Amino acid sequence: MKIHVQIFCALFSLAIATKVDYSGHMVIRVVPQTEEQVKFLSALESSSSIDFWTRSVAANRFTDIHVSPESYNRVARALLEHGMNHKIHIANLGVLGKEEQQSIALRRALASNNKAIDVENYHTYEEIMAYLADLASTNPLVSTLVAGTSVEGRQIVQATISSDRSANKPIAWFDCIIHAREWITAATCVWIIDTITSGYAGTDAEITALVDQYDWKFVPVANPDGYANSWSNDRLWRKNRAINSGSACVGVDLNRNFPSGFGGEGSSNLPCSETHHGVSALSEPESQTLDALIAADRGRVKAAISMHSYSQLWLSSYSYSSALPVEYPEMMNAMKAGVDALVATYGTPYEYGSTGTVLCKSDICSTETNSLFHFTRVQFVTIFVAYLTDIASGTTTDHYYENEGVVHSYTIELRDKGRYGFQLPASQIVSTATETWNGIKAFMNAI
8 A cells, every 4th residue: 555655646746746748749750852952941940949859950850840839730731831751750748758657656666776876767967966965974985076057056966986086087978968858868877876986996897997097077967957947847948048138038048159160050049949059159157167177187188978868869960061070080089989889788779970061871881991991081071971960060069079178079979769769768778888988988988
């Protein structure tokens, strides 16, 4: 009887916390066939408040668009007018959201481990902060730093895992949940932190070696206000919670607020857009905090990874340009090592390459990576033109690479390919985190 009461209370508390009702909302998928159609989708995203979940800048790659019941006919008609049919990819986001909340509540009611946090479930901002504080007080490997505060005054905390803080070792650096609705990124980072701290000093030889070689630094919740809002009010909230002067629309896309390529393609100056870049580069306290943290360790950061979802991609610079970095062959080899290990874990398909130019499928580039660079850059891009991907300006990954000199700066887009989108079930946290961690270990050992 007691367990039924616990489950009911957990479900009730989560239900009343969800304010925005997505019943009847859909995700539709469209595949542009021509350059003109691609340009239309790009213009539609930057000039409207329509919620693009993914957008490709090349023909024959899918774009996912979230539509409300009120906007569905208008969007479908606009697509059809430009020669594009669509299919309904997720029929009812409201149903998906309820299933997610029920799964979280059930997991909470049934969890019986003795850890400070259940790493197999999703957790609020407050729960993650409490976990980090507990870890710092009980594990000598871990220290925490309140690096800044958000628009609404929440702490932005960096957790450091180090076996010798005085050694000034090279750093593996991670930002997580910069886009609030991408819950799997925070869950994955928490799982990795837990795995590293519990696996050090004899329990796991590989983890011990990696901690002895590198300091590991995580910002598990880089967008605390947006993340809190995604729990309390709007599950699909993306941006921070900045007030935009002269507009009723709230929020800046923090991953469009960095200096590299600021204000360019893949971002918007419209406050109501999901990719609103803000009034200027680093205008937001959250992006200022990340900038200050990475700059404080300038010269020591060996790898910087920005965790995102979804699409199953491992991406290097540049994001805002089709140019390839001069270190691109080195980047490709490192990404190949990571993706090969990731894919080998459960067979989850991933692609990798430059965000703005080229993606290699794991089965294409798995054995011939080095030979790809016998081609000229023009030949290389021509050969793989079918794998062009998503331009985005003002991103963390480009900033870390271009302005902080971190060659191995990447975005990892976690599961899935759109079956659940941003509402990946809690039952997939462990498998997602496990394969990602396997990829990161192999990548770190390769660089």
